[in-house]
Amino acid sequence: MAYHLNRRFFLVSSAALCVMPFAAQAQAGDGAAFVADFTRKGLDEILMANIPNAEKQKRFRDMFKTYFDIPGIGRFVLARYLKAASPEDLAKFQALFEDVIVYTWSRRFSEYNGQTLQVSGQQPDGEGMLVKSTINGTNNTHYAVDWRLRKRPDGLKVLDIIVEGVSMAITYRQDYSTVISQSGSFAGLLAQMEKQVADLKAQQPT
Numbered sequence: 001m002a003y004h005l006n007r008r009f010f011l012v013s014s015a016a017l018c019v020m021p022f023a024a025q026a027q028a029g030d031g032a033a034f035v036a037d038f039t040r041k042g043l044d045e046i047l048m049a050n051i052p053n054a055e056k057q058k059r060f061r062d063m064f065k066t067y068f069d070i071p072g073i074g075r076f077v078l079a080r081y082l083k084a085a086s087p088e089d090l091a092k093f094q095a096l097f098e099d100v101i102v103y104t105w106s107r108r109f110s111e112y113n114g115q116t117l118q119v120s121g122q123q124p125d126g127e128g129m130l131v132k133s134t135i136n137g138t139n140n141t142h143y144a145v146d147w148r149l150r151k152r153p154d155g156l157k158v159l160d161i162i163v164e165g166v167s168m169a170i171t172y173r174q175d176y177s178t179v180i181s182q183s184g185s186f187a188g189l190l191a192q193m194e195k196q197v198a199d200l201k202a203q204q205p206t
Contacts, residue, residue, distance in 0.1 A: 031122040031131040031149050034156045038067045039117060053205045061102045069150060069157035070098050076159075077172045085186050093186075096193040103200035114138045117145070127151065128159070 046059050064070065074097045075082055078090075085093065115137050122131045128150035135143045148160040160169040179189045 031129040031147070031156065032119045034067075034149065035119060035131050035133065035147050038063070038158075057102075057106055057204060060106045061098075064102055064105065065098070067158055068101070069152060069159050070094075070101060072150070072152075072157070072159055073097075073101075073169055073172075076169050077176055079173055079177070081177070081180060081186060089186055089190065092190055093193070096190065096197055099197045100193060100200065103197065103204060107200065107203055125149075128156070 041063055042060075046056050046063070049056065049059075051059075071094055074094050077097070078085070078093070082090075115135050117133050117135050119131060119133045122129050124130075125148060128148065131147040131149060133145045133147065135145055137143070143164055146162040147158055148162065149156045150159045151157075160167055162168070176189055179192050180186060183189065183192070
């Protein structure tokens with residue numbers, strides 16, 4: 001069941017990475033402007049850019065590392081297993097987790113077919129904010145997408161994306177907790193992630 005949740009999540013949320021600009025709906029410096037800048041870069045500098053796929057993948061990774069708090073998401077995903085892992089295992093996990101996120105979203109990114117995103121506002125959310133938006137599909141479909149942002153020393157970062165009530169971070173946490181429980185060790189999770197990364201690399205456009 002978790003696989004289907006993940007696949008549905010990324011099929012829908014991939015549209016949020018490459019929609020038409022909507023900067024006029026946001027004021028500079030707020031969460032909506034941050035999301036607008038992220039999506040505009042995805043469209044202009046990656047999806048529509050006349051560059052080789054290898055360069056698109058590099059830009060995609062750089063963009064994700066700039067706008068997403070990938071280490072913070074990774075710590076949330078590990079939850080109670082965080083303290084039990086060795087520093088070496090944690091470093092390996094973070095590297096693999098970055099690859100999983102980048103390769104998964106990069107593959108979904110190529111499935112964009114003209115969806116648009118409309119921001120409806122933002123609200124306080126803990127130490128950050130939640131940006132509310134809707135993806136409007138070309139076949140009259142609509143999906144609610146919430147962007148959970150947190151302030152970091154170098155600016156706002158995405159900590160989670162929630163699509164139709166499905167949280168990216170919580171979905172990963174549930175999936176990885178299941179893998180650790182079934183394999184009986186953190187090493188089992190790392191082995192599964194290594195296989196996942198290898199499979200995702202093989203699926204990247206050339």
